[in-house]
Every structure is written in structure tokens, then in C-alpha cells.
Amino acid sequence: MLPRWLPLDNAAKIYPPAMTEGWNALFRVSVTLTEPVDRQILKRALLKTTARFPNFAMKLKRGFFWYYLEKLDGAPEIRDDVQNPCARMRFNDNGGFAFRVRVYGKRIAVEIFHVITDGGGGLSFLKTLTAEYLTLKYGIDIPRGGDLLDCTVNASKEELEDGFLKHAGPRAVSEPPCRAYHLNGTPDRDFLHVTTGILDSGEISSRAKALGVTVTEYLSTVLLFAAMDWKKARGEFLQRNRPVKLTVPVNLRKPFNCRTLRNFANYANVGLDTRLGEYGFEEAAVIVHHQLKLETDPHRLAAKVASNVNIEKSLFMRLVPLFIKNPVMSAAYRIEGDRKSTTCLSNLGLVKLPAEMTPYVERFEFMLGSLIENPVACAAVGYGGKLYVNFTRTIEESFLERAFFTRLVRMGVKVKVESNNI
Numbered sequence: 001m002l003p004r005w006l007p008l009d010n011a012a013k014i015y016p017p018a019m020t021e022g023w024n025a026l027f028r029v030s031v032t033l034t035e036p037v038d039r040q041i042l043k044r045a046l047l048k049t050t051a052r053f054p055n056f057a058m059k060l061k062r063g064f065f066w067y068y069l070e071k072l073d074g075a076p077e078i079r080d081d082v083q084n085p086c087a088r089m090r091f092n093d094n095g096g097f098a099f100r101v102r103v104y105g106k107r108i109a110v111e112i113f114h115v116i117t118d119g120g121g122g123l124s125f126l127k128t129l130t131a132e133y134l135t136l137k138y139g140i141d142i143p144r145g146g147d148l149l150d151c152t153v154n155a156s157k158e159e160l161e162d163g164f165l166k167h168a169g170p171r172a173v174s175e176p177p178c179r180a181y182h183l184n185g186t187p188d189r190d191f192l193h194v195t196t197g198i199l200d201s202g203e204i205s206s207r208a209k210a211l212g213v214t215v216t217e218y219l220s221t222v223l224l225f226a227a228m229d230w231k232k233a234r235g236e237f238l239q240r241n242r243p244v245k246l247t248v249p250v251n252l253r254k255p256f257n258c259r260t261l262r263n264f265a266n267y268a269n270v271g272l273d274t275r276l277g278e279y280g281f282e283e284a285a286v287i288v289h290h291q292l293k294l295e296t297d298p299h300r301l302a303a304k305v306a307s308n309v310n311i312e313k314s315l316f317m318r319l320v321p322l323f324i325k326n327p328v329m330s331a332a333y334r335i336e337g338d339r340k341s342t343t344c345l346s347n348l349g350l351v352k353l354p355a356e357m358t359p360y361v362e363r364f365e366f367m368l369g370s371l372i373e374n375p376v377a378c379a380a381v382g383y384g385g386k387l388y389v390n391f392t393r394t395i396e397e398s399f400l401e402r403a404f405f406t407r408l409v410r411m412g413v414k415v416k417v418e419s420n421n422i
Helices: 012-018 039-052 119-138 163-167 201-210 215-234 281-295 298-313 315-319 322-336 399-410
Strands: 005-007 026-033 058-062 067-071 078-080 099-104 107-113 193-200 244-251 265-272 343-350 361-368 376-383 386-393 416-419
Touching (some): 012 322, 026 119, 039 099, 039 119, 107 119, 119 244, 119 361, 163 298, 193 201, 193 399, 201 215, 201 386, 265 281, 298 315, 343 361, 361 376, 361 386, 376 399
Antiparallel strands (some): 026 361, 058 067
């Protein structure tokens, strides 16, 4: 029996209080097929997929102590895609759903409010939706497994659990406050500028292996150098002693052997202290590698999860009404959230599909909507021998992505760049 309602998971609880009239925390995953999308078939596939992901078929509701999710029937209306992705979601205009589906030509895009899932859950939904669509359109038999789910069975209890509550460690650890260098630019929040760099994933993987690091660590190092280029160019006196730092989301499902379809990610902060002098690229990559290794140690991750869970379980959070908690949580998110990092890099990794699907799929993409403080974000995903790196920004200056891709080109990496700017 599927639940009529769900409490928000531990990570999701912060997002409703942090919402503003012009912003909520969205991200987007998309797939490009080899033929134009048939909307009528996609609608049938969407109904089946949404029923398989009960956390998607829910509406955000306000309770006395906490927000919660309440069951909805059906699926959201499929809409035309737009040049300005991840704009503020108006739930009442979307049938109450906290995600939306957009179509343009051969592309299917799903934009998701973070209260229902994270990037890993979003990719699982899109892969399953794509499999259902291809099955209905072409009559092919697609094997299911891993994060490609079978829509003929109901969600299990494990898939709907709050992984944070289940896997919190016995001891909590809190991070010392450290405000990072902040990217300042000319605000342009009415339009999300998107710049996509298309790289050869095999080449990036080989370069990373040559340094003894992962692709995420390699890209993080390039992004740190781009941010340091920004800092040198701006020469801001008040921020001269702040370190350049990245937030790197960590999918917790694998280290904790967890099958949840809801949010289950934590964040690692890696960076370079520019007060200590100049760094060579290889030297910096090794530093980032060890920082991420330390941050993603399972014991440390469990302790960080416990720290967040302990806040939720505190007497204040349990007994104080939501109208009092809301401004406190909103202020905490602004103070403790994006300000600890200069920007972020979220890498979903390599998308793997059954052989039966690959002839019909050209491309996957992943992008982050605007952040509440940091004006530039970076997201990556690999498929079909290509690595797609998306920069999204809410400022006019394109310095960071230009510095990132220019540095790669100077290192001998071939880059094809696309943009939604006219």
C-alpha cells in the first residue's frame, strides 16, 4: 500500500523555508533522442513512471510543525521547453506537482524541486521515463535493473525511506565556519545563462588517470583554477584572504548500500588557500584528491549525516511551530549554505543504459538551477563517449566558464561550446 503522505527527508526540510518569491531550488536532467518526441506516447509513459516514483506524485503541503508531501493522482502536464530553464516553479500552475516535464524536438527535460529527490534520483526517474517511452513507441523489450526501474511493480519501503535517519552515525561532527571567496557580478536573475562544454569523456578520463585522480577531481581542479583566475582579475581587497572553495555533492547511496529514491547526498568542500602561494595543476589535483578522499570516508560521512539529523531531532525543531522555524531556517541556509563555497561542481558520472536503448538515445545533460547566494554553478554528466559540462549563472559576466574552458583548451583538450544566449 503506497503512502498517502510522506514527511520531508532530512535534506529536503531546508528548501521550503528557503524559498523566495523568485527562487526555489531546482535542477534539470534531460535526454536527447534520435527522433522527435511523440507527446501522446510520452504522456502515457509519464503516467506509468510517476506512479512508480511515489515521491514524485506528491504535493508540498504546510503542516503545523513541518512541511510534508501529500499524494497526487496522475502526472503534470507536458509543456514546451523554454530558452530560460529552471525558472521559479509555481506549484499551483503545475497541478501541484514539484517537478515538470518539458519537450522540444527530440529532447525530454525534467526539472525537479529538491524537496522530492536529488540528482541521482532525478536521473533514475529520467532513465525510467525514457525506457517506458521507447518501449511504448518502438515495442522493444528493455531489461530493468539498478536505477532503471521496473514500472510493473510498486515502490518498495526501502525506496521511500529517509536514508539520513537510517544511516546517521553514532557521533556527530560539525564543520568549523569558513567563509569562502565569493563571485560577485552584475545580477541578472530574470534569465538563467547556460553554457555547455562538450568534451571527449575518454580523453578526460585518461588525463585524470595519468594524475591518479578521478574525473570529478580533475574537473574540480580545473574549476578551482578558473575561480582563482577570477579572483586575481577582480583583485577585491575585502576578500583577498578568503580561500577559493568548491562544494562537491556526494551520492550516499553506494557507500551506505541504500536504495532510496529520495534525497540522499551530502557535500564535500575542497579548495586551495591562495595566501600560501601559487599551485601547479598536478600539485593541486593531488590536494583535491586527498581532500575528497577524507571528506568521503564512510565514517566521516555518517558523522556529518548525524550532525544534520541531530538538528532535526533537537527539542527546538520538534516543538516550535513552523511559522517560527521558517525564518530561522531560512537565515541559517543563507549563512551556512552557499557562503562556504565559491561555486559548486556536481557530477552525475557516466550514464549507463541497456544495449536495447542506446540506438535511440543521443545525449544526456544535467544542470543546476540558480543558487541562492552563489551566482555560478557547474554540473556534468557523461554519455556516449562525451562529457557534457553545463555552467549556469545569474550574473552577466561569463568569466568563470570562459576561464574553465580556456584552461582546458590550453592543456590540449578539445572543447565544443554551446550557449542559450542569443
